[in-house]
Amino acid sequence: MNLHRLLQARVANGKSVKVGLIGAGKFGSMVLAQAKHIEGYHVVAVADLDIPKARQAFDRVHWSEAQYSANSIADAHRDGSTWVTDDAAALFQDDQIEVIIEATGHPLAGVRHAMAAIDAGKHLVMVNVEADVLCGPYLAKRAAQQGVVYSMAYGDQPAAICELVDWVRCSGFELVAAGKGMNFAPHYRYSTPDTVWGFFGWSDEEVAAGDFNAKMYNSFTDGTKAAIEMAAVANATGLDCPDRGLDFHPAGLQDLAQVFKPKSDGGRLDKPGLVDIAASREPDGRVVLNNIQYGMFVTFRAPDQYARDCFKQYGLLTDDSGWYGSMWRPFHLIGLETSVSVLSAALRNEPTGCSNTYRADAVATAKGDFAAGDYLDGEGGYKVWANAIPATLSAQHNALPIGLAHHVKLKRAIRKDQIVTLDDVDIVDDLDLHQIRLAQRKMLSKT
Incomplete structure (x- = not known):
């Protein structure tokens, strides 16, 4: 109940909470929509691989062009504007940014961004639940060792x-x-990007008229x-x-x-x-x-x-x-509320939820029978859905986490509703993530 008072005190001292945002999609847009209404809350820089799309996000949430036209991060600090870049590393390297919001939705990128931010001494608000469930307990431990906050995003469920x-x-x-x-309902489990719109009752015309991501919506449905x-x-x-x-x-x-x-x-x-x-x-x-x-x-x-x-x-x-x-x-209002997490981290050194233990996993589970040589297509796709099970059982199965189930090749056939294991697939990329997962397994909670 004191966050606003603490923020006012900082403003009275001529300072602001300085924020870096990675990812200017729907969630990032919602973060930006409210940021301009909070005195003392300065989004210094926004990093997105698609700069034109990021600029469209600012327009969509009614920022004036002058507010997001800083030519450098130094300019943004000097005049209170925002710099748009495709280089996330620049946010980590900036000495004045206190809090990083990771909102890419990409589990592998999210973990790597979190590691870099934590190692740079930044508080990290992890919007990216896919990354959190993949390596959150490890990241939380690393953040604690570095003396920074690793937090779930307020506004998300x-x-x-x-x-x-x-x-x-x-x-x-x-x-x-x-x-x-x-x-x-139970039959939603086997929804695919081709069938998902029927579960929402939307016509082809309605879908064509909107900006909808079939895999994202299917992840919610299945x-x-x-x-x-x-x-x-x-x-x-x-x-x-x-x-x-x-x-x-x-x-x-x-x-x-x-x-x-x-x-x-x-x-x-x-x-x-x-x-x-x-x-x-x-x-x-x-x-x-x-x-x-x-x-x-x-x-x-x-x-x-x-x-x-x-x-x-x-x-x-x-x-x-x-x-x-x-x-x-x-x-819940998603990104419209995420400033609560940012301010809690910066002003109270406290997370709004944190994966302190390793008790559960979201593991890839087959939507049908698939042959050796087929490729899995990850969250919201045609091949697998995620099942939430105790981490002890995930370890016993040597289960493939859903966050590492995108574009991996099956070494052997799998059957419908079978938990996919690491032994079922070729592991050729993302070896750094697998090493983190092995380290996280040592944190397994058995109580």
Whole structure:
């Protein structure tokens, strides 16, 4: 509740929080949209491989051309404007930039940018959940060693879930489950970029008229994005993924506490302490009443009869017994809120969610039967979906993480719904990432 006061104090001293942004896509555009409205919040430089597209992002969010026409990073510092470049390394090398926002969405580039930023002594806000679930625990440890903050991005669902989890624990309740809503039914699992628009109910004409990325939308549809985000939440909170992967239990607001409690108490969880998804569709496709498709939630148990009575007295939505309650946030605004993470890192030296443990993984799982010699096409593609499972099981399987499943060749055939292993594919590139993954495996949490 004090971030704005801290920012005002810095402004009163004639200083600003200086930020570097990597990636000017949708998320980056949303970051820029709000940055110009926050006094003392200076986006010094934006790095994107496509400079003309980055400039279009500024135009789209109503920046004047003069605001993003600095000829150098030195000019940007001097007159409070923004420099646009295709060289991310220039942001790391600048002595005055305090916080880097990594918003490329590319897992391999994200990890490498994070490493460079951390080693340069910059705080890192990792918008790129794909990179975080791939190597987040290793990056968080490295950041701590360097004395900088490694943080999830506020406004995205994982950070909002972490905030709810923190509220439960700081209030003295027993945390039972945490998760988010999602438009999902079981048959969505095998969606491809060719079929994805049918799940949104959009016509070919509507798709042609918009700026839509079929693989990105398919990642949301087939459950891959959910697996990535819930594995990241598990690593940040110490919760677990179900051994078989996320169950996607259909549940509306009125049902959260009833559904997301242990089976031993009439719920649907194998045990307390799990992450999962509140699906907004029944298995037959019907829309769930009062679903939380865009929201996040936690369920928790009263520690004693007095707290249980208070649940009832203050109108908390509970299960039938009254012992289990739920709390939720109905919406999240993605990059429009990410300044909270930036300011928290710069002014409080504190992350808004951080992958401190290695408890979960998002692993590549076959969408069909494929022969040796075929190439996998990664997140949101035709060949694999991601399953969120405990990291201990990922290690036992020697599983291929979804972030390393793009354009890799199969050495042997795989079958539908099989977890793809590192032994199934040719590893010829990205060896630095594989070395980081091996180092991260040594951090495996067995508790």
